[in-house]
Amino acid sequence: MSDAPTEVAVHRSGQPPGRLGFFTDTTVCIGCKSCEVACKQWNDLPADGYTFGKGRRSLDHTGSLSSSSWRHVHFVEIAAPHEPDREAARAALGAGAGGQLPNIPATGALAAVREDVDLLAMADGAALPEAEIDRWLFDSDVCKHCTNAGCLDACPTGALIRTEFETVIVQPDICNGCGYCVPSCPFGVIDRDPYDGRAAKCTLCYDRLQDGLEPACAKACPTDSIQFGPYEELVERAKGRVTELHARGLETAYLYGAGDEGADQLAGGLGAFFLLTEPPERFGLPAQADSPIQANMPAATAAGLAAGVTAAAAAVVSLVFAHRRARR
């Protein structure tokens, strides 16, 4: 255990405002992407998508967070667990050509016979009505505003700071685009804009917070899936929500990034945390994460310096030795 971060950079007159954050409850998200647009509108960010989400099999064409998409709604389709019933499948397909084709009404022989596709197997395992989609999950992803923030630790210019609200922001007038924060984020959030050259990410609407306005995404969210407020209050509510969902039989509900103890904490606790009902990997989130600098830098530096000293010594030794031998 150690004390709270001492990194807060901005101090304004009056009481410290305390930590503010997001609680994103995926069980009430309807996947409307309002947060994505509200964020772009308020922060005046450009469209950067336009790629049809091939292979994602869902309505997600944003793909991931980026330097100009600071909210991103994941769509996850989960098939229902299904007891194979080959007999039923065979019966359903039986009327088709040789039991190999679905009997699309009124087509009969119209559909070409496809030897290479085992439709029986598909009907059995995948496409039966009973095997219809079980759940379609939505999760609005955002910068986590970590307590142990990798990007903040990495930034060499001080462009990234921790604000008085204990959020992490990039100061766009400082960032010189070194790009080190990009691989330093364990959640793949921060990105350097290919045209502009600066790194950018969610600021938790730092400007709006100054004037007592909710961040744009939380305000726009039609179903209050994105909740904003004092961190402690959010965590309390979120814990109550998990317990309530457990009581309703949704045993897999858990908090991602808050309410953990000791070493289970994600990056020391996430300022923007989530209520999920599936393992985090479904949403592209790592199961464990921490600031990679805090995790690795001391050991790596020690190893590097030791190796450096050794190498310098080796240079001295090899040359001195060579000269001595030559003199002999």
Added chain:
Amino acid sequence: MSEHNRPEAFDRLRRLPVVGRAADWGLGPHAVSKRTREAGTRIAGLDVTESVCPYCAVGCGQVVYTRGGELVNIEGNPRSPINQGTLCPKGSASRQLIQQPGRLTTVLYRRPHGTEWEELELEQAVDMIAERVIAAREAGWQDTDERGWRVDRTLGFCSLGGATIDNEENYLIKKGFTALGAVQIENQARI
């Protein structure tokens, strides 16, 4: 913040004398830029106008911030009991609807058999349209239908639209066109 946990190695480093202090160098107040110190919302002090979202029929309230002739921001009206400040993606994008790429600001005219748009003065365009309405009304006029029943109408022109324009506008359209004898007046409410 209770029980904040750090990676072990770093935690040990920070607790070392002197070196531990140094672990926090570069963080804190001297990293703050001028712009950050002066940060605030760009809509602070701007005029606000209350409006309604132009997309679907839920009727979400919007607040519109303008600076002179510049539209700065549109977001959900926090006092509306319908949406309580929220908006869907379309409503959230409505500033871009007003300031959209390719927004028209002059009348475009395509003459018969023309291959390109031409610009036209607004007053001239309305004059030309009025002439054409009059001509079409006369050309398509019917006193009676084929059964000899009185109809007192024109089928010379028709109108389509109105579910995204105001009630007052629809009222004038219906009133004015009906007075001209036009009956082929329709909008999305059916289509």
Added chain:
Amino acid sequence: MAEAHPVGFRWVMKARECGAVIVNVDPHYARTSAVSDIHVPIRAGSDIAFLGGLIRYIIATGSYFREYVVNYTNAATIINEDFRDTEDLHGYFSGFDPETGTYDRDSWRYEGERSAAQAGEREHSTQAFSDRTGAGMETEDMRSDPTLEHPRCVFQILKRHYERYTPEMVERVCGIPPELFRKVADTLIANSGRERTTMLTYAVGWTQHSTGVQTIRAGAIVQLLLGNIGRPGGGIMAMRGHATIQGSSDIPTLYDLLPGYLPMPRAREGHLSLEDYCTTGGSKRGWWSHFDIYAISLLKAWFGDAATVENDYGFASLPKISGNHSQFPTMLRMLDGGIDGMFVLGQNPAVGTMHAGLMRRALAKLKWLVVRDLADIETSRFWKDSPEVLSGELRTEEIETEVFLMPCAGHVEKEGSFTNTQRLVQWRDKALEPPGDSRSELHFFYHLIRRIKAHYAGSTEPRDWPIRNLAWDYPVHGPHQEPSAEAVLKEINGFEIASGRPVNSFADLRNDGSTACGCWIYAGVYGDGVNQARRREPGNVTDPEGGDVSPEWGWAWPSNRRILYNRASADPQGRPWSERKKYIWWDEEQGQWTGYDVPDFPREKRPDYVAPHDASGMDAISGSDPFIMMTDGRAWLYSPTGLLDGPLPTHYEPIESPVKNALYPDVGANPAAITWKRGENPLNPMESGAYPVIVSTFRLTEHHTTGPMSRNLPWLAELQPELYAEIDPMLAADRGIEDGGWMVIATERGEVEARAMVTRRVGPLRIDGQFVHQISVPWHWGTYTTSEQGVTGDSMNDLIVLSGDPNTSIEDKTFSCQVRAGRRDGESTQELASVRDADIDASADHDAEVPDKVFHTPQSGHQPPPESR
């Protein structure tokens, strides 16, 4: 609802967190399904079979709310003995004429009822309130049996009509497993009654079918049987799609209506006087006894001092309709060169009309076209790069149409009111001047009509009387001479002519020409001389006592009432059905109705008032009859008049369905549905099996209708960049269609290409042990965008045949198609063009002079039953 009305769904989510159960019935698994407790996959176009199944289940299990049904609906009313049900006539009601494809509705009447309507008026129904509520019916001699035992009472007829809609039949028709069906039915029943209410919400997934109106009726029957109408948390809610689509029906830009759902005058033999109009449209008993007040006040608003009692207030010179002048017949007329000019106002028919290719060809036959929009759209540039031009079928140089593309003001650049889906009128203030030559519609029409009026100022022609005498003096302001929208609203509200004082309600209107009112149902929106639509006090939204219906926010017609027929929230004695569901009740001490809303009932009429036999006007409505707009004060389980295609909803297949009608194999599709049989409008031949896949269209959160308001906006365009089709893995594998790859959807009308989204969200259904495949396709794409950050794609409407519900003239939600892998082979318009050249009949049968019944053509291939011949 989460998909198309996300903010509306906010309240559904709150209800869910208060314990409500959400059931979603949708052919494909949509965003709404994801957050619902139960998703019911259904074959597109089989909703009436599902709802009919619910009706049967509710009756069979005795789960209906008997006290409500007996007292508030026409369940007990006895029907004419000439009536024959579809069960007796193999899918037809009595009165069907196979020649015209229409019904003679005389045999559907109540026993003892007479109609004031004359021949010629009943052949054509409008969307007018009075046409839907039994205006013109004389009901004083009708009979009823409160025990509901009489074999000809509505309840018994209803029971017999749905006898065969068993859970097993529902499975055969809709593809819904019986267990799932029972679960839904039991949920509805468990959540209805005194203590609980259930709400049905629907959108165009119910309406845009050849049986659209009947589907809504079926939903209404379910709700009436369960006692869910007129009560808080109950009702049947239309989720409408445009900002003021409600307002544009109330103050209609629709051919068959005058403001306030008064019918457009219909041509008839001989002179049509105002009195005739009021007799047909009005009624001696009930609310419509006020019909003449509203009609005369409207004429006074339009023609001012020129409208006098001597000249029938100018009524005789109003144009009269004699058939169907809706969009499709008008478009076909246009296609044949019968129309010179067209105004398109904030709409995009080149993408949005069913069989949009035909619309684009029709535009090329116009002499002139005026398009008013924020930017260039497919409709205004059809001559430049429409698929027909790209394919070479039309040549730009040969198109004569003159096009005016007028820039218009956006929603924050003008003031005015929108009426939302819950009838709430909300005022928008103006934030900005419109840029350049952009103007409001108000500006354009005010100045256009002013010019035309000036042209006719000296005319003495009788036909010019209306335009010459049109009251068109609105104050203008600003450098652009913008007319005052509030002045227009004041006229809509109505005023006393002598004093100019705005009326406070329609009760203040008179039939002596002393008042003027542009739309009687909006009377009160300017009450007390205040723009009530501009009120912005939300009140205490969490407390019923404090006004959780926000009565001080905007203004809802009629009379700022938030729930219609809310007298039904109390029992016949005027007590709330339950404390939990308390809303409006009779306060004996004060001697009036009171509650959380404006009572939708004469405020001081006692619940125990019984209307005398010979009463007229509102006195004919008893104190326990909540449905005051209906002639008999009751909600109609059985609709004796008003609808053209039957008094009870019946399952018919869509006009293009690859599935046989399991209930009425002899009939198939709605026999009264409209199809326009022309060479250019070919139906998919269903017998050959060439079109085996069901396709239904849907909307996406990220786009709006035909796309100009979303596809041109980079922030929205990037979220849904391409047209795609949801296709199940089995059909995709069979056709070699890959996820993310291209696929072609083909009908007789044309082909479109789309990205394939292979997903289980649209699973095949099993019907009669066989797989039935559906694909689901959003329809927001078109071929033009204004910038490189906008998106384009093929338009689904290019595929759809012109056909329609006889009551509303629209059907496009479901049809049949063929799918294949790959891309469309060039522009797909050539084939259709050749069909057209070969088949076109010079003496086409779509002449607008012919009454609309000619358009009612039963589906080919289905023989009418012998009984009705």
Added chain:
Amino acid sequence: MSHGHGPPPEQKIRERGEGVIDGRDTTPAVGRRGEPGGWRRAVEGARVRGFKPRFEDGRWSFLYRADSTRYAAAPSVDGEVAAAARRMRGDPHVPVPVKGPVIRPNVWTWEVPLYFWFGGIATGAAFAALGCQAAGDERSARVARMVAIGAVGPGGPLLILDLGRPERFLHMFRILKTRSPMSMGAWCLMAFSNTGAAAVAADLLRWRRCAKGLTVATAALGTYLGSYTGVLLASTAVPVWNRSRRFLPPIFICTASASGAAVTRLALAATGTPSEHPTRSGLAALESVAMTGELVLSAINEHRLGIAGRALEEGRPGRLLAAARALTATGLVLRAVGRRGGATVDHLPSVMFLAAALAYRFGWVGAGRTSALDHEAVATLARRP
């Protein structure tokens, strides 16, 4: 890919539509990159109209208030929430398909690995200078010092080139941030350049003692300059890098020493130091020892990397690393067998080591991209910290 070419697309649209008509701004709202919309209040000190301050609106509109919904109604049980998270996150195996991306690949282009290579040479040369100085070979030490300063010279420009905003290079020296290897590296690079340059200057001015002292300082800085690049990579979330945290800095030091020695040796040959000169043989030995160390360390590291090591074998980075290993091994063999093979055989291994060092740098940086995009590996390793 990290630098977009030309103005961004929305910029083109905006410029086309820019304009004020009758006082009305019609510039399309298509967004701006790289920063949140303006943070300046329109009127300084003014409040925002239409909102209640202090987040009151948000509180008013909260949908699931405890008094009106059962959103979070159940009484909480101690530890239940933490236990639920442990159940879902604690399993060492990923129970579901991974929907990537989890982390983001680095955006660095060719400048960065090339800079690493030059920095390595500079470090190695500084060590060589120290060695020569210790061995009393002042002339060679002078050459080595010049090699060091010559190699570090391109470092600055390369780093600047790689920045998204090169004009803001000086922001690197806005603060000293000990926990950021990038900050420390930048400061170290500056210090190294200064001491190295000063040493060369002292040589020219014949301030011997001063030059000696500066050489020691430069070499001391070199221990960090040569290793921090490894630390920098190891302190990221990229599995192949961070799982090599104890090996990557030493590996980088090894190649640095070898490549620095190699360049010094070549420079000595070019400036007329005879082939049998002990400094040359000493440096040759140093090269061989360093490269052998590198091979051994790499082998051990790859062996223990497991699933994270996949990135070292795949694609272009995999081929580069294989080529580097082959070059190294060949060089070592040549050096071992070809003691008397004339100038070519004498210099070839040095050149090979240099090439290998370059390939290693490009390989390692490139492998970071592959590894970051290996969603399965990222997710799997996250479960085994």
